[in-house]
Amino acid sequence: MNAPLSRRTALQAAGATVLAAGLSGGLMATAAHADDNNSTSKLLTYPRPATLPTNTSFKVRVRTAPDGEWQTLDIYRPQLEEINATTGSGKVYNTSMVYFDFRGSVELEVTYLKGGATKARVRPDALAITPELLGDTVRFTLDEPRDIVVQINDEIFDCLHVITNHIDPHPPCDDDPDVIYFGPGVHTVAGNVLTVPSGKTVYLAGGAVLTAQVFFKDVEKAALTGHGMLYAGPGGILCEGSKNIRVQDVIIMNPNGYAGTFGESENVHVKKARSFSSKGNGDGFDVFSSTGIVFDGCFMRNSDDCFAIYAHRWDYYGDTRDITIQNCTLWADVAHPINVGTHGNTDAPEVIENLVIRNLDILDHREPQMGYQGCIALNPGDSNLIRNVRIEDVRIEDFRWGQVIHMRIMYNTKYNTSVGRGIEDVYIKNLSYRGTHANPSLFLGYDAEHAIKNITFENLVINGQVIADSMKKPSWYYTTDAMQWFCNEHVVDLKFLTTAEAEAAAQ
Numbered sequence: 001m002n003a004p005l006s007r008r009t010a011l012q013a014a015g016a017t018v019l020a021a022g023l024s025g026g027l028m029a030t031a032a033h034a035d036d037n038n039s040t041s042k043l044l045t046y047p048r049p050a051t052l053p054t055n056t057s058f059k060v061r062v063r064t065a066p067d068g069e070w071q072t073l074d075i076y077r078p079q080l081e082e083i084n085a086t087t088g089s090g091k092v093y094n095t096s097m098v099y100f101d102f103r104g105s106v107e108l109e110v111t112y113l114k115g116g117a118t119k120a121r122v123r124p125d126a127l128a129i130t131p132e133l134l135g136d137t138v139r140f141t142l143d144e145p146r147d148i149v150v151q152i153n154d155e156i157f158d159c160l161h162v163i164t165n166h167i168d169p170h171p172p173c174d175d176d177p178d179v180i181y182f183g184p185g186v187h188t189v190a191g192n193v194l195t196v197p198s199g200k201t202v203y204l205a206g207g208a209v210l211t212a213q214v215f216f217k218d219v220e221k222a223a224l225t226g227h228g229m230l231y232a233g234p235g236g237i238l239c240e241g242s243k244n245i246r247v248q249d250v251i252i253m254n255p256n257g258y259a260g261t262f263g264e265s266e267n268v269h270v271k272k273a274r275s276f277s278s279k280g281n282g283d284g285f286d287v288f289s290s291t292g293i294v295f296d297g298c299f300m301r302n303s304d305d306c307f308a309i310y311a312h313r314w315d316y317y318g319d320t321r322d323i324t325i326q327n328c329t330l331w332a333d334v335a336h337p338i339n340v341g342t343h344g345n346t347d348a349p350e351v352i353e354n355l356v357i358r359n360l361d362i363l364d365h366r367e368p369q370m371g372y373q374g375c376i377a378l379n380p381g382d383s384n385l386i387r388n389v390r391i392e393d394v395r396i397e398d399f400r401w402g403q404v405i406h407m408r409i410m411y412n413t414k415y416n417t418s419v420g421r422g423i424e425d426v427y428i429k430n431l432s433y434r435g436t437h438a439n440p441s442l443f444l445g446y447d448a449e450h451a452i453k454n455i456t457f458e459n460l461v462i463n464g465q466v467i468a469d470s471m472k473k474p475s476w477y478y479t480t481d482a483m484q485w486f487c488n489e490h491v492v493d494l495k496f497l498t499t500a501e502a503e504a505a506a507q
Contacts, residue, residue: 041068041104042167046207048074049186052231055096057114058160065105065141073098076229078253078276080157080333081303085368090303090334092278093157099251101165101206101227102145110138110160112152123149124329124361126395147274147299147329149363156364156400163274163299165227165249172203182208182228192234196222204228204250213255216242216265229253236275239265240316247273254278259302263288263316272297275306282334283308288343289318289350296324301331305339311350311384313343324356331363336377336402340389342410344382346418351385358392365399373439374406375399380420381410387424391431398435404462405431407455409446409490423452429502432461443480445490452491458502468498 041064048054055077061070076097081090100106110120117136122129127148131140138150145164152159174181180200184207192212196202198219204210208228216222216239223246230236230250235257239245247270252259259275262268262285275284275298282303287293288310300306307330311320330337338357344350357376365375375396380386396404407426411419422445445451460467462483469479479496480487487494497505 041065041106042102043068043071043106044101044167044206045071045073046100046184046227048076049184049207049209051186052209053077055094057112057158058096059111059113060098060160060162061109062100062102062106064102065107068106070109073100076253078161078301079278080276080301081278081282082157082366083334083368090278090280095157095159095161095276097161097163097251097253097276099163099165099227101167102142103167105141105143107139107141108162110150112136112138114158117152119153121151121154123151123363123397124395125397126361149331161276161299161301163251165272168227171205171226172201179203181205182210182226184208184228186211188212196224198222201225204230213238216240216245218242220244223247224250226250230255232256236260237262239263239268241265243267245269247271249273252276255282257281258283258286259300260285261288262286262290262293263314264318265290265293267292269294270296270298272299274299275302277302277304279303286310287320287323288313288316289320290323291320292322294324295326295328297327299329300337301333303334304332305336306330306332307338308336308342309338309340309352309355310343311341311352312345312382317345317348317350319351319353321351322354324358325360326356326358327360329361329363332365332367332375335367335372336374337362337365338376339374340376340378341380341384341386341420342382342412342415344380344384344420346383346416349383349385349421351387352380353385353387355386355389356392357390357394360394362394362396362399364397365402367402370439370442371408371410371412373402374441375402375404377403377406377408378423378426379406379408379410380423381412381416381418383418383421385421385424386426387422389423389426391426391428393429394431396431396433396435398433398437400437401439403439403441404433405441406443407452407491408442408444409450409452411446419446419450422450424454426455427458428456428460429458430461431457431459434463441485443485443487443491443494445488445492447490450490452487452494454493455491456495456497456502458497459499460496466498468496468501470498470501471496 204226236252
């Protein structure tokens with residue numbers, strides 16, 4: 001079937017040459033949007049283009065609960081990496097992913113085709129989803145869209161990622177002049193980079209796969225939205241010198257670089273974007289010298305930092321401030337779920353400030369190198385100063401290798417030309433970790449002039465125990481001794497409070 005003329009015209013106007021396949025499936029998905037009755041349960045699934053690789057570990061079916069018609073989901077194949085701590089080589093693993101949209105409740109049926117299933121787990125644990133295991137088949141219900149991981153027999157890589165969305169009540173029309181529209185099927189653009197003009201929205205419909213980078217360069221009021229996918233491009237999203245940019249719902253799979261780079265940009269809102277990566281330097285979303293960046297509801301599984309917040313690097317210059325990471329689920333197969341501060345400007349020192357990190361589920365962290373550990377790491381180098389950080393309601397599940405939290409004034413000669421200036425005014429509330437694999441968390445000032453100052457933990461819970469300066473312990477112990485953490489002499493005013501103590505102090 002040929003693409004409609006209106007859609008082709010819109011794409012050519014944006015400078016894109018499109019090769020599409022599978023458009024008949026797109027017609028069915030579009031027709032399903034015609035029902036605007038929001039009171040009934042509804043399910044939308046999308047075919048995987050035949051040219052994209054799949055994985056064969058699972059069969060997955062879904063239906064509207066309690067007795068809708070079962071639909072078998074097409075399975076995508078993200079790739080993930082694990083570093084060999086002895087050789088430094090990276091092994092790439094295939095994993096499985098499905099996605100769909102729904103309203104109401106749905107029941108999922110997941111069959112492990114390799115057999116031998118003895119236990120099943122649906123993560124994040126905080127969702128409290130207890131699956132029913134019937135032989136090699138798992139069943140459970142979702143009452144609202146969630147991004148989850150189904151693990152059989154505690155498999156780390158041979159697991160199933162389930163990505164779900166609310167049904168879009170008002171998808172754009174394919175002939176909207178302000179929309180660069182990609183329908184179901186595989187699309188390419190000249191040079192593998194789609195440059196977005198000001199005022200335009202790139203829309204990836206469910207089932208659409210764009211094998212290119214989406215580039216926002218010195219533009220305003222532009223967007224990338226939709227329930228489709230960026231696949232194996234030179235890097236998922238590149239946003240430079242731009243303002244008032246929106247990214248929502250898209251899946252970024254197997255990019256050759258970062259899932260998203262945001263440099264010298266302002267007022268960017270990234271909501272419910274998802275990222276899977278396995279390539280070297282396979283970060284999720286990295287921020288450089290930008291202001292007013294919000295990441296909300298993202299699911300990230302990356303082979304390097306899921307989020308990295310920096311100041312100057314490359315051609316990006318200036319402070320970084322007002323950054324929010326919230327309502328996200330993070331899994332770092334390599335390095336940190338969140339890393340802050342490594343890169344900056346020794347010649348004209350910069351500040352990274354006003355960071356909010358809240359309501360996160362951290363599912364895994366694996367990093368053999370001590371200098372790169374920490375589910376959340378504040379590591380200023382290059383004369384950076386990190387200040388005014390609020391971390392709240394973070395749930396850390398047991399991870400493979402690393403630290404719960406790491407604060408260090410850094411001078412890493414592989415990356416830095418000077419020591420960081422310091423870390424100041426960090427408040428951490430309701431952070432919990434349950435597990436046995438964490439190395440001691442480290443708090444390391446560099447010297448008296450490059451120190452860590454005014455760090456407060458409120459209601460820190462380690463394996464069910466609230467950690468506080470007032471807790472019962474030998475009189476000669478530091479509070480950090482109680483959970484085998486360590487801070488050096490260049491950490492000033494480190495406090496551990498219960499919630500009651502914090503509330504009393506605030507009065």
